[in-house]
Amino acid sequence: MTTERRHALLIAVLALVALCAPAIASAQVTAPAASGGDSRLWITGGGGFTSQKGDCTTCTGDPVYRKSGSVLIDVGARLNQRADGAVELFWVPSKTRDGHDIRSTYLMGIGQYRPLKNRGFFLKGGMGVAFVRNWVFDLTNDVEPAFTTNAMALVYGAGWEFRSRGRFGLQVFGSHNILALGDLTLTGGTIVENVLGNHWTAGASVVIR
Numbered sequence: 001m002t003t004e005r006r007h008a009l010l011i012a013v014l015a016l017v018a019l020c021a022p023a024i025a026s027a028q029v030t031a032p033a034a035s036g037g038d039s040r041l042w043i044t045g046g047g048g049f050t051s052q053k054g055d056c057t058t059c060t061g062d063p064v065y066r067k068s069g070s071v072l073i074d075v076g077a078r079l080n081q082r083a084d085g086a087v088e089l090f091w092v093p094s095k096t097r098d099g100h101d102i103r104s105t106y107l108m109g110i111g112q113y114r115p116l117k118n119r120g121f122f123l124k125g126g127m128g129v130a131f132v133r134n135w136v137f138d139l140t141n142d143v144e145p146a147f148t149t150n151a152m153a154l155v156y157g158a159g160w161e162f163r164s165r166g167r168f169g170l171q172v173f174g175s176h177n178i179l180a181l182g183d184l185t186l187t188g189g190t191i192v193e194n195v196l197g198n199h200w201t202a203g204a205s206v207v208i209r
Contacts, residue, residue: 041077041208042077044171044206044208046203046205046206047069047071047204047205048173048204050199051067051200052200053065053066056193057194070090071089072088072205082114086112090155090177091105092105104132106153107128107129108155110125122158125156127154131148131151132149134147147184149181149184151182153180154178155175157175157176158173159172161207168206170207175200175203177201178197182194
């Protein structure tokens, strides 16, 4: 990804955070308290099992899937009785076939919406930036030399939240995270066009409200 694209991406993320912050702050001040002693705070923390795959315009080999654990943290607020908004940190560590570290760290603004008021089913979506160390984009798994870059990031998914009578609950979820690295230039001048990363996750997290 070029320097200009990186700067534009970072500006877009900062603008997104600036737009979300007033809404979260407003929800903390003005949202009516729900029954059962719910607070306006919304925090989740947990992890899951993640399968990742890279792709690009010029890739011709069979896709390579890498599997690893992942960590998820959301910190935000209840916007109303059906919707929550938060800043999400999603971290996926892995390794290439020849032992190089792959690190994908997502920082995004996300929202969760419960279409059924008295049920735990929710839909999730968001966008932001991902910080990436190395990436697997074809059959060889060769990443030489190691590199670090940033990328545009998106997420969508769904899940179910199990509530308790107290402030703690549990949610299970499935999600698809996508990162767009743009064009990568490898050693020797080889240009890999439109590199994309995919993370599919099934996991669970503790909910604090």
